[in-house]
Amino acid sequence: xxxxxxxxxxxxxxxxxxxxxxxxxxxxxxxxxxxxxxxxxxxxxxxxxxxxxxxxxxxxxxxxxxxxxxxxxxxxxxxxxxxxxxxxxxxxxxxxxxxxxxxxxxxxxxxxxxxxxxxxxxxxxxxxxxxxxxxxxxxxxxxxxxxxxxxxxxxxxxxxxxxxxxxxxxxxxxxxxxxxxxxxxxxxxxxxxxxxxxxxxxxxxxxxxxxxxxxxxxxxxxxxxxxxxxxxxxxxxxxxxxxxxxxxxxxxxxxxxxxxxxxxxxxxxxxxxxxxxxxxxxxxxxxxxxxxxxxxxxxxxxxxxxxxxxxxxxxxx
Amino acid sequence: xxxxxxxxxxxxxxxxxxxxxxxxxxxxxxxxxxxxxxxxxxxxxxxxxxxxxxxxxxxxxxxxxxxxxxxxxxxxxxxxxxxxxxxxxxxxxxxxxxxxxxxxxxxxxxxxxxxxxxxxxxxxxxxxxxxxxxxxxxxxxxxxxxxxxxxxxxxxxxxxxxxxxxxxxxxxxxxxxxxxxxxxxxxxxxxxxxxxxxxxxxxxxxxxxxxxxxxxxxxxxxxxxxxxxxxxxxxxxxxxxxxxxxxxxxxxxxxxxxxxxxxxxxxxxxxxxxxxxxxxxxxxxxxxxxxxxxxxxxxxxxxxxxxxxxxxxxxxxxxxxxxxxxxxxxxxxxxxxxxxxxxxxxxxxx
Numbered sequence: 001x002x003x004x005x006x007x008x009x010x011x012x013x014x015x016x017x018x019x020x021x022x023x024x025x026x027x028x029x030x031x032x033x034x035x036x037x038x039x040x041x042x043x044x045x046x047x048x049x050x051x052x053x054x055x056x057x058x059x060x061x062x063x064x065x066x067x068x069x070x071x072x073x074x075x076x077x078x079x080x081x082x083x084x085x086x087x088x089x090x091x092x093x094x095x096x097x098x099x100x101x102x103x104x105x106x107x108x109x110x111x112x113x114x115x116x117x118x119x120x121x122x123x124x125x126x127x128x129x130x131x132x133x134x135x136x137x138x139x140x141x142x143x144x145x146x147x148x149x150x151x152x153x154x155x156x157x158x159x160x161x162x163x164x165x166x167x168x169x170x171x172x173x174x175x176x177x178x179x180x181x182x183x184x185x186x187x188x189x190x191x192x193x194x195x196x197x198x199x200x201x202x203x204x205x206x207x208x209x210x211x212x213x214x215x216x217x218x219x220x221x222x223x224x225x226x227x228x229x230x231x232x233x234x235x236x237x238x239x240x241x242x243x244x245x246x247x248x249x250x251x252x253x254x255x256x257x258x259x260x261x262x263x264x265x266x267x268x269x270x271x272x273x274x275x276x277x278x279x280x281x282x283x284x285x286x287x288x289x290x291x292x293x294x295x296x297x298x299x300x301x302x303x304x305x306x307x308x309x310x311x312x313x314x315x316x317x
Numbered sequence: 318x319x320x321x322x323x324x325x326x327x328x329x330x331x332x333x334x335x336x337x338x339x340x341x342x343x344x345x346x347x348x349x350x351x352x353x354x355x356x357x358x359x360x361x362x363x364x365x366x367x368x369x370x371x372x373x374x375x376x377x378x379x380x381x382x383x384x385x386x387x388x389x390x391x392x393x394x395x396x397x398x399x400x401x402x403x404x405x406x407x408x409x410x411x412x413x414x415x416x417x418x419x420x421x422x423x424x425x426x427x428x429x430x431x432x433x434x435x436x437x438x439x440x441x442x443x444x445x446x447x448x449x450x451x452x453x454x455x456x457x458x459x460x461x462x463x464x465x466x467x468x469x470x471x472x473x474x475x476x477x478x479x480x481x482x483x484x485x486x487x488x489x490x491x492x493x494x495x496x497x498x499x500x501x502x503x504x505x506x507x508x509x510x511x512x513x514x515x516x517x518x519x520x521x522x523x524x525x526x527x528x529x530x531x532x533x534x535x536x537x538x539x540x541x542x543x544x545x546x547x548x549x550x551x552x553x554x555x556x557x558x559x560x561x562x563x564x565x566x567x568x569x570x571x572x573x574x575x576x577x578x579x580x581x582x583x584x585x586x587x588x589x590x591x592x593x594x595x596x597x598x599x600x601x602x603x604x605x606x607x608x609x610x611x612x613x614x615x616x617x618x619x620x621x622x623x624x625x626x627x628x629x630x631x632x633x634x635x636x637x638x639x640x641x642x643x644x645x646x647x648x649x650x651x652x653x654x655x656x657x658x659x660x661x662x663x664x665x666x667x
Contacts, residue, residue: 023664023665025610025667026667027610028610056401081401082400082401082406082407082410083397083398083399083400083401084397085397085400085410087409087410087413087414087415087416087417088395088396088397088400088406088410088416088417089395089397089417090417090418091417111667263667265666265667274665275665277665279661279664279665280610280664281644281645
């Protein structure tokens with residue numbers, strides 16, 4: 001496919017449909033990310049070649065008296081409708097013209113992959129959301145202090161020693177947590193783990209929650225350990241920032257110490273990886289258009305992201 | 318509801334064939350129709366197919382005239398509705414005034430619409446041109462502050478003379494007018510009080526206060542409450558001495574216009590995390606003018622590379638003012654001496 005340079009804003013706007021993958025910085029609200037993106041899109045479009053003011057109809061009856069106003073008559077003769085001028089009617093593209101919604105939300109303290117559906121991409125974003133794809137997190141926890149809401153910027157409530165905690169013990173705990181979460185999933189489906197029914201269920205693929213109320217964990221793994229800090233990799237659906245933070249807190253208590261989340265990073269959302277995501281200095285129109293194209297390729301390569309066979313979506317009860 | 322009612326009247330008219338008799342009703346209907354949009358005028362024509370040719374043309378003309386009257390009475394949504402009829406607004410557009418942003422502010426749309434270009438606007442533009450304001454800036458000035466046309470021309474002259482008496486140079490006055498469209502709205506007494514406040518608060522010399530006012534003219538007319546808070550933050554919360562504060566303010570007057578919460582956050586990062594002393598901060602006030610996330614990502618990147626060394630006495634010194642200069646590409650190539658891919662990868666790990 002040949003790529004041509006486009007200078008016309010209307011053409012760009014017409015093709016501005018699809019999913020973009022944005023790297024959300026930690027500490028920035030989702031709303032602010034969204035406003036920055038749509039604001040920059042509108043700004044970029046307004047800097048391109050825009051539509052000229054439209055012409056007045058040729059046989060329009062002269063409005064007003066037009067006695068002392070030569071320039072009025074002149075303008076009407078030249079047929080430009082000044083009421084459609086950019087200075088009078090306002091910018092051609094405004095942020096609210098761009099429709100934009102997230103696929104799944106990220107908390108304030110979380111950084112990482114954030115998917116936005118833009119304009120017609122809203123449909124795709126809803127489809128992706130319905131399929132409930134897995135998100136992968138890298139969560140860094142800091143042992144020794146517990147805070148009020150398990151995040152680094154709130155008040156410290158407890159301090160504890162963590163000399164006895166080793167990488168092995170964390171790995172062991174993570175494995176047992178993963179096992180119990182998997183067991184819970186089958187139990188919620190109403191099948192015993194040691195039966196043929198459970199085997200057939202497992203053959204059909206991942207068991208996903210039917211609605212977005214119940215968080216489900218698919219994997220917990222220790223990937224890094226360096227004394228006060230350790231990093232876990234989490235595979236989850238329907239998780240929230242608070243859920244992960246509480247999980248870290250509970251794990252630390254199990255390890256006979258206390259901890260809080262020092263960093264929460266979403267590295268993958270379905271097939272959308274952190275390597276393709278758009279950093280803050282790339283949040284301008286050319287960057288966004290390029291990113292749209294990249295995500296479209298991913299969607300074409302993985303059509304199951306949009307229409308997936310229903311794999312045993314069980315009703316979480 | 319309204320259209321349904323109209324249609325019913327028209328139906329009755331057609332059925333009973335007494336259209337000629339009740340011409341009063343007919344006229345009323347037509348008047349009501351002209352109040353609605355053009356689409357419905359087409360309906361008028363189709364409904365009156367039975368009328369002879371001349372009469373139809375006549376009614377068409379009447380509608381056209383009614384349309385003119387409607388322009389005068391119907392409330393308009395924005396200034397753009399009047400642009401085709403008003404010389405003043407057309408002149409404003411050719412000057413580059415953004416009518417769209419004027420009308421969004423309360424009452425200003427009404428005010429601008431009442432102006433007469435020759436009488437109300439031209440003398441002021443001539444005055445501004447006499448003070449050395451470039452005609453290219455007129456559009457921006459009027460967009461920001463259309464209420465300038467409400468002020469008395471003699472008062473404006475007095476205000477400029479006040480500046481002259483305070484030994485502001487021609488260029489300085491020109492810059493003040495161009496940068497701060499609101500300056501002329503303030504009475505001489507008020508401007509004098511404010512200049513006096515800054516001079517007393519920071520013990521500035523005459524030269525310094527002129528430099529301050531010229532560098533950031535918006536500071537002088539800024540919200541006084543906000544300024545007092547900023548001064549408190551800079552002096553008491555951050556603990557700059559009066560001498561340091563003086564240099565800081567004269568070099569970067571904009572610091573006082575930043576919200577106190579933001580600036581204290583930046584200061585605490587620079588002072589506590591980056592470990593710069595008050596003296597070093599005073600030497601490069603650009604640091605405080607840079608947003609916190611920018612400082613944070615750049616400092617952490619330098620730290621990762623092992624280049625976060627801000628002490629000029631030691632080797633591999635990185636100037637803090639260089640650090641916040643320019644875009645990411647400039648920073649990565651010239652300060653961090655790395656490449657953008659590495660920087661991007663680093664940003665994606667946090």
